[in-house]
Amino acid sequence: MRRSDVNDPTVFVVDDDAAIRDALSLLISLKGLRSAVFATAEDFLNTYCADWRGCLLTDLQMPGMQGLELQRTLAERAIALPVVILTAHGDVATTREALKNGALDFLEKPVDDDVLVDVLRNAIHVDEKRHRAADEHMQALERFARLTPREQAVLQLLADGLQHRDIAERLKISPRTVEVYKSRMMEKLQLRTLADVVRFGSGAPHSTN
Amino acid sequence: MNRAALTLSSSARSWLRIHDYRFGLPIAGLYFLAYVLVDALSYVQPVLRLDICPWNPETALTLAFLLAVGPRGLPLTALAAFTAEGLVHGMPAPWWALLVASVWIACGYTALALIMRRWGLPHPIESPAQAMRLAGAVMLTSFAVAVGYVTLVTLGGALPRSLAIGAIARYWVGDVIGILTLVPLLMYADRWRSGLRALRRGLPIAALQLGVVALTMWLIFGLNQSDQVRFFYLLFVPVIWITLRWGVPGAILSALAIQIGVIIAVQHDMHAPELVDLQFLLLTLSLTALLLGAVVTQRADALQRVATSEAEQRALLATAPDAVLTVSSRGWLCSANPEAQRLFGIDPLIGRERALQDLLPSFELLSAHGRAAIDGRRIDGSGFPAEIAWARLEAPATAEYLVIVRDVTERRRAEVQLRERERALSDAMRFAVAGELASALAHELNQPITALVSYLQACGILAAPLAAQDTRLALTLGKATHEAHRAAEVLRRLRDFYRNGAIKREPVQLSALCRAIVTAFHERLQCNAITLAVKLPAVLPSLQSDVTQLEIILHNLLANAIDAVCQQPVDRRRIELSVDSSTTAVMVRVRDAGPGIAAEVAHKLFEPFVTTKMDGMGLGLAISRSLLRAQGGDLLYEPDASDAGACFIVHLPLDPKAQARKVARIMSCGEAT
Numbered sequence: 001m002r003r004s005d006v007n008d009p010t011v012f013v014v015d016d017d018a019a020i021r022d023a024l025s026l027l028i029s030l031k032g033l034r035s036a037v038f039a040t041a042e043d044f045l046n047t048y049c050a051d052w053r054g055c056l057l058t059d060l061q062m063p064g065m066q067g068l069e070l071q072r073t074l075a076e077r078a079i080a081l082p083v084v085i086l087t088a089h090g091d092v093a094t095t096r097e098a099l100k101n102g103a104l105d106f107l108e109k110p111v112d113d114d115v116l117v118d119v120l121r122n123a124i125h126v127d128e129k130r131h132r133a134a135d136e137h138m139q140a141l142e143r144f145a146r147l148t149p150r151e152q153a154v155l156q157l158l159a160d161g162l163q164h165r166d167i168a169e170r171l172k173i174s175p176r177t178v179e180v181y182k183s184r185m186m187e188k189l190q191l192r193t194l195a196d197v198v199r200f201g202s203g204a205p206h207s208t209n
Numbered sequence: 210m211n212r213a214a215l216t217l218s219s220s221a222r223s224w225l226r227i228h229d230y231r232f233g234l235p236i237a238g239l240y241f242l243a244y245v246l247v248d249a250l251s252y253v254q255p256v257l258r259l260d261i262c263p264w265n266p267e268t269a270l271t272l273a274f275l276l277a278v279g280p281r282g283l284p285l286t287a288l289a290a291f292t293a294e295g296l297v298h299g300m301p302a303p304w305w306a307l308l309v310a311s312v313w314i315a316c317g318y319t320a321l322a323l324i325m326r327r328w329g330l331p332h333p334i335e336s337p338a339q340a341m342r343l344a345g346a347v348m349l350t351s352f353a354v355a356v357g358y359v360t361l362v363t364l365g366g367a368l369p370r371s372l373a374i375g376a377i378a379r380y381w382v383g384d385v386i387g388i389l390t391l392v393p394l395l396m397y398a399d400r401w402r403s404g405l406r407a408l409r410r411g412l413p414i415a416a417l418q419l420g421v422v423a424l425t426m427w428l429i430f431g432l433n434q435s436d437q438v439r440f441f442y443l444l445f446v447p448v449i450w451i452t453l454r455w456g457v458p459g460a461i462l463s464a465l466a467i468q469i470g471v472i473i474a475v476q477h478d479m480h481a482p483e484l485v486d487l488q489f490l491l492l493t494l495s496l497t498a499l500l501l502g503a504v505v506t507q508r509a510d511a512l513q514r515v516a517t518s519e520a521e522q523r524a525l526l527a528t529a530p531d532a533v534l535t536v537s538s539r540g541w542l543c544s545a546n547p548e549a550q551r552l553f554g555i556d557p558l559i560g561r562e563r564a565l566q567d568l569l570p571s572f573e574l575l576s577a578h579g580r581a582a583i584d585g586r587r588i589d590g591s592g593f594p595a596e597i598a599w600a601r602l603e604a605p606a607t608a609e610y611l612v613i614v615r616d617v618t619e620r621r622r623a624e625v626q627l628r629e630r631e632r633a634l635s636d637a638m639r640f641a642v643a644g645e646l647a648s649a650l651a652h653e654l655n656q657p658i659t660a661l662v663s664y665l666q667a668c669g670i671l672a673a674p675l676a677a678q679d680t681r682l683a684l685t686l687g688k689a690t691h692e693a694h695r696a697a698e699v700l701r702r703l704r705d706f707y708r709n710g711a712i713k714r715e716p717v718q719l720s721a722l723c724r725a726i727v728t729a730f731h732e733r734l735q736c737n738a739i740t741l742a743v744k745l746p747a748v749l750p751s752l753q754s755d756v757t758q759l760e761i762i763l764h765n766l767l768a769n770a771i772d773a774v775c776q777q778p779v780d781r782r783r784i785e786l787s788v789d790s791s792t793t794a795v796m797v798r799v800r801d802a803g804p805g806i807a808a809e810v811a812h813k814l815f816e817p818f819v820t821t822k823m824d825g826m827g828l829g830l831a832i833s834r835s836l837l838r839a840q841g842g843d844l845l846y847e848p849d850a851s852d853a854g855a856c857f858i859v860h861l862p863l864d865p866k867a868q869a870r871k872v873a874r875i876m877s878c879g880e881a882t
Contacts, residue, residue, distance in 0.1 A: 017656050017659075017660065019656070019657060019660035020656060020659050020660045020663070022660070023659075023660040023661075023662075023663030023664045023667065024663050026663070026664070026667045027663045027664075027666055027667045027670075030667050030670040030671065031670070061652075088652055088655055093838070109655055109656070109658075109659040109697075110655070110658050110659040110661070110662035110663070110693065110694065110697050111659065111662065111663065112662075112666075112694075113663070113666035113667075113669075113670075
């Protein structure tokens, strides 16, 4: 895997069976997705980097570290990669355990290619959505940090639903000054309407009170 | 002098014969005094003041003493005889002759005592042969003693040669009668209690008999007539009567009583005839009574033995658990014991003659003895399987054959049940093996099929650009994919067939089940000297499970444990089967003191085809765990740290239905996702 490709969404396949690994990665790449294969759970964990995107497709029954254990280790290391389980028919108890532990979905062997691609795309989509949400949150935090303490306070109180007059009274400034802070704050945060302000404010960290 | 061990015969009964009595001065003195005293009392009608009397009870005393103490008593008896010569008779002959004679007497009776002890005498006389033998030995010894004594005193010049023959006869009859009237009495000395009891029961008749004897004695001696000897024969009548009634003891006592009576009569009655004549008559009487008494005693013993044996046989027949029949030569029933009456439904009150043919229709008594398994038939016509044994009876028996019949209905039924149970178990075991094989096979084949399906689908995508040239390629790949899916589907159905086999839920008596399994292994455990400890709690919560499957599982675990401990030294051949319970589950533990399980095997112990045995398939544990998990339970392995053995735990939830519902719910959630 080339280093530059690392941030593109990839399906990480973990299976002890070489043929299954090979066939799945071929099929996945033909369906237009990137894939990377690992023979054991340990291999995957040793190679893993924090900026990997995509999803994990793992077998349950493997020599050495089993699928469930891998899932547990991921949780311990706070790796939020969505997990799709490859399961043999009838392995109910383990599948149930995996789903309880937060696996996104499971695929039954042998896998139909359309189902496979649907599930994997969905998993990648979930991963992307989560990353996008995390990114937006980060940006909001950055922009919020650019506000002065007064602007932050005005934003907070507006989000709590207070009128300009009440805010002025609470902050012991004139309503006119509140207007100034508000327009400067909205400019910095690139917010257009009051509704945007309330939405941003309720998501923002409560630095005061 | 040690108190020892001249134990002569194992049939020792009389106190006289148990061992040589240690005799100190008191016993010696007592014998000595008694000898001299009795000699003085019985010094009646001697020949020329010599100790040649027609009644010598002191000789009996000597013989009894020698019988008790053995040859060690010889010097004392010689001394006693010599002293009596001096004190009682006043040295009627030269001292040396009397001294030698005394030693001769002592030697003679010591020899007799030794011979009697060799024969196991004295103990109560039980047969005429014994009585004859005793009498013969006494007569011969006494004759030798008499000849020696008389010869010595004749040589000493105390007795004229002309009187020697008469003296020998007198001396001889005196000793013989003295011994025969007193020594047998000693043989009964340790039975005096039972004798007294018997006497108390027959006191009137004993008194009457004594009266008759006294009357006869009076007839002989009291009527003051000449020629009384003729009347002496009258005594035979009461003596025979007494002997017939009382056996040997009666004979001895009556002879003794008559002897004493005769002595008294002779001492006090001037009309008494020559005592020696009477003594010969009395000897005849005593011997006759003794022999007759022996016959009577023998007969009484024989009757007693027959009665005992008959009573035992009656009890045996009455309590026998088998039917016992006796059959006449023409095939008619002679007798049937209570069990036979019960088994065949014969009413003993309805005295109809029955043929063996009615009871055992397909049976004919042809050989002298044998065994057979045939059908019996009751009087009401119903049949039952029976085992019989028969034997031809010996001549004195009135019946020709003895036939023993045992009803084996229960045993047959138990055998059939056992066979059915075994078949069910082996069916279930085969099913479980097939299931495990199918499951393992399905898993192994599913892997390549999965790869195959993915490869084919990849090919389909790769071949898409060529589809315009030849549509058959895409079509063929589609078909190939379909077939691979079909193969996977077959495997899935195969596994489902075994996996979802209906699990019976029935109440399980776990304690009884454990005991039954232990019983089934009883022989293997014994053959290999294995100790199996079974620990069952008094109370177990009620359990719902599949009994046959549980049996398979416990059977597997116990068989494994036995294989494990068999390679161990005998003191480590221990297995423990214990059951305990919590609020949610019951645990059955099978712990063995075998070599344990190597760590590299332990983690894959429950996978199919993993085995540590040379001839094992490696399916037992895998099947057991699969079966338990399907029931909502589990099978766990616990290495035994302290004892280096292995412990398997069967975990059975108390409410497996709830567990199963939970599984079903999770499954449906999973599929909906």
